[in-house]
Amino acid sequence: MPISAINRRDFLKGATAALALTALGAHGMSLDPQAKPLRVGLIGAGWYGKSDLFRLMQVAPVEVVALCDVDENMLRGAADIVNQRQKQRKKPRLYSDYRKMLNDNKFDIVLIGTPDHWHALPMIAAVKAGAHVYVQKPISVDVLEGEAMLAAARKYNRVVQVGTQRRSTPHLIEAKKNIVDAGLLGKVAHVEMYCYYHMRSTANPPEQPVPAFLNYDMWTGPAPMRPYDGLPHRRWRNFMQYSNGIVGDMCIHMFDAARWMLGLGWPKSVSSTGGIYVQKEGSANTSDTQTALFEYDGLNCVWQHRTWGTPANPDYPWGLTIYGEKGTLHASPMQYDFIPVGDGEKIHRDAVFEKEKYPEDLAEKDIELHAAPATRLHMKDFLAAIEKGSRPVADIEEGHISTASCILANLSMVLGGRPLVYDPAKREIVGDPEANALLARPYRQPWVHPDVAKV
Structure with a gap:
């Protein structure tokens, strides 16, 4: 007899905990x-x-x-x-x-x-x-x-x-191994990535004196100097002067996870449209609505965010969905769900928590409890790479591909949505001088933009 849905969840919960411990070891x-x-x-x-x-x-x-x-x-x-x-x-x-x-x-x-x-x-x-x-x-x-x-x-x-x-999240490691790598999805030709969190500020605070305990000039560093309108901690994510917006903050996680799970490198082209469509009252200048397309041969990865309205799927307000000919995988930092085509068995998995092993987590201010096991495993992988002289799972090159692709999406949006084709060997966008001029932001003096040839 097939395992009941409830029993299967209990069984898989234990299996994920075991997998997490195995991965850590x-x-x-x-x-x-x-x-x-x-x-x-x-x-x-x-x-x-x-x-x-x-x-x-x-x-x-x-x-x-x-x-x-x-x-x-x-x-x-x-x-x-x-x-x-x-x-x-x-x-x-x-x-x-x-x-x-x-x-x-x-x-x-x-x-x-x-x-x-x-x-x-x-x-x-x-x-x-x-x-x-x-x-x-x-x-x-x-x-x-x-x-x-x-x-x-x-x-x-x-x-x-x-x-x-x-890349070090225990239940996502399991999803990659037991769902994607095991072939349960069959041929994959489409990935959707999304964030519907209301994470963009609509405030418009007045300019005010800089407090004595904050070196605001040094905080600003190479970025453009904005009038000081309150402590910038965590608020900086609302401004393109300091960030890559929600695409750079949230899409990078899901795009990087999709690349890791599916073994993808640089996209063939990147395009994006969007802007501030709804939340026009605040000083934030990041987009409140944006769609981006990362194209590969026979596969498209599509991103969408809205900082207003409701999520398309309330169980997955931030995550990715991988569509294969044999089934669909929904995945997020909190859980995953595999839904097969036809009468096959569905699989659900929740995030691993380690509250008993690390009780100090419970007293830590602002901790993301669901992310703590992933970060610990990420640190262990980092340490192992140092010890072995090898590349870690989220090596700087992988981080660069995911980051730069998200930046290219933002550049495409600024340039009217046209596709951008980046050549990493030449470090340029093919056939697009206007876009190439945006590959490096101007630095505020006296800071000097790093040069590949001079590092």
Whole structure:
């Protein structure tokens, strides 16, 4: 007799937990608890910077040597938490300038959790200083920044892991292995990716004085200087000056997951349309409605986001759907569902949580509990790559492809929706001088845009 839907869910829940543990064992470092701790630094001590650091501290013996942030209050708060969590009870050195931090200390690993416009320069500086790097996604705000970051990682032979942790999400690892790789989908010819979160601000706050504890000039760095209208932490995602919008924030995760699951490289062409169609009242300048098309031979990956209205599927407000001739796979950070064509058996899987193993997660402010196991596994994969001298699952090149493709979508939207064909060997958009002029954003002086030939 077939297993009932309820029993199958219980069975698969246990199977996923076992798979997660197996994956952790298979991809983790064989670290000796008595070994000398890895010397770690964090640049960007805000929400996700701290989250990444704490996940690393949970899976490896580390000494957090230094923290860097331009907000003195945030920096001191992060230092207090690190001091409590460090076994040595040693307080890290504090910096407001990443260049001085890298100059004063020798690091094995540097984590970069800054806003997007501050990823490229610190990452390149860190690998030049001899550190392996874990950098958040998207890796860059323009395509040529990403090219320079990739070139630097290869030139200095450093491992660089990108925070696209869907590649290390336990239930998605299972979906790739048991659904996609096992052939249950059959021929795949269409992928839909989407986000319907109401995550875009409609506020329009007035200009105000910059508080003494924030170095706003350094926070802005190479980006254009906006009038200060309140603390920019997490609000920066609403502005294209500092980010790649919702495509760069949310699409990159799902597009990267689709590429990983299906073994896809650079798309043949990228096009996009959209804009601010509904939420016109606020100061945010990211699109509230956008569709992007990433084309491959015999396969299209389509992205859509709306920051208004309702999701197409309430169970999947952010995720991807892979359509095959034999079935359909819905996947998100929270779950997956396989629906076969015909009378076959449906398969459901929920996200893995590790609350019992890591009870400290429950007391951590703003933690994404469902993402913590994925980030821990991502860190273990990063550490294993350092130990073996190999490429991690979210290597900088993979992060660059996913990031640059999303940037190309935004460029296409600005250029009226025309398809853009990027040649990574020549680092140019084929036959489109107007688009090529947008591959590198102008930097605010005195900051200098990284050059592939000079990293």
